[in-house]
Amino acid sequence: MSSTPSSPSSSPRLSLICPTIGRSTFARLLKDVLYYIGAEDEFVVVGDGPCPNVREQIEALADARFRYVELAVRANDWGCTPCDVGVQNATGDMVWFIGDDDELQSHAFDVVRAGVTGATDKAHIFAMKHTGILMSQSIAFCKVSGQQIVAPRENLPKMADYAFTDWYRTDWSFITRTVDKFGGPVYHDEVICLLPQMNQGAML
Secondary structure, eight states, X not given: OOOOOSSOOOOOOEEEEEEESOOTTHHHHHHHHHHHOOTTOEEEEEESSOOHHHHHHHHHHOOTTEEEEEOSSOOOSTTXXXXXXXXXXXXXXXXXXXXXXXXXXXXXXXHHHHHHTTOTTSOEEEEEEXXXXXXXXXXXXXXXXXXXXXXXXXXXXXXXXXXXXXXXXXXXXXXXXXXHHHOOOEXXXXXXXXXXXXXXXXXX
16 A cells, blocks of 8 residues: 555656666667656656667657757766756656666556655655565665655755765665655555666666
8 A cells, every 4th residue: 555645736747767878678668668658757868878779769759758868978877977867857747767677567657646646745665676676665775776766856866966985875875865855755565667687787
């Protein structure tokens, strides 16, 4: 069961942001998003450096809900800077994130929209399966991922705002700072994404 929203609100527009280095798994993710995205939602893809194959896939859709932005030089910071650039280019009320090697779960957009409606001023934590482990109801270090948080776009903390020595806990740092800013979190049991494998350690 999801937590009960705190107050009534109109249905929010969602911006799903994906940092990518052009891995082959992106094509699978794009297919998932195409199937589940709402008419008023958007998918903002940010290339961490040039990703010609990804740009071509997005531009071929000729769909205003799908946009591609590219960093001229790779930031190489596990997707943090691309996510921040994605937020800057997003127009939705609420933003959430997904990796280019993740799988979007069925009806994820509908699940997120239903969960945040009525509490669009709060940070929300949904569940995910990370290489078979269910991650839910927690923002403890190593038990939460950036793919789980949905939060207001306006005044969102920067994901890349972390000390270099904290590189190994960037997701946890971003989520705790976001929760501190917006309050909550509002926990939801629904799984919204799945990371099926580690790609031999080649993670953003």
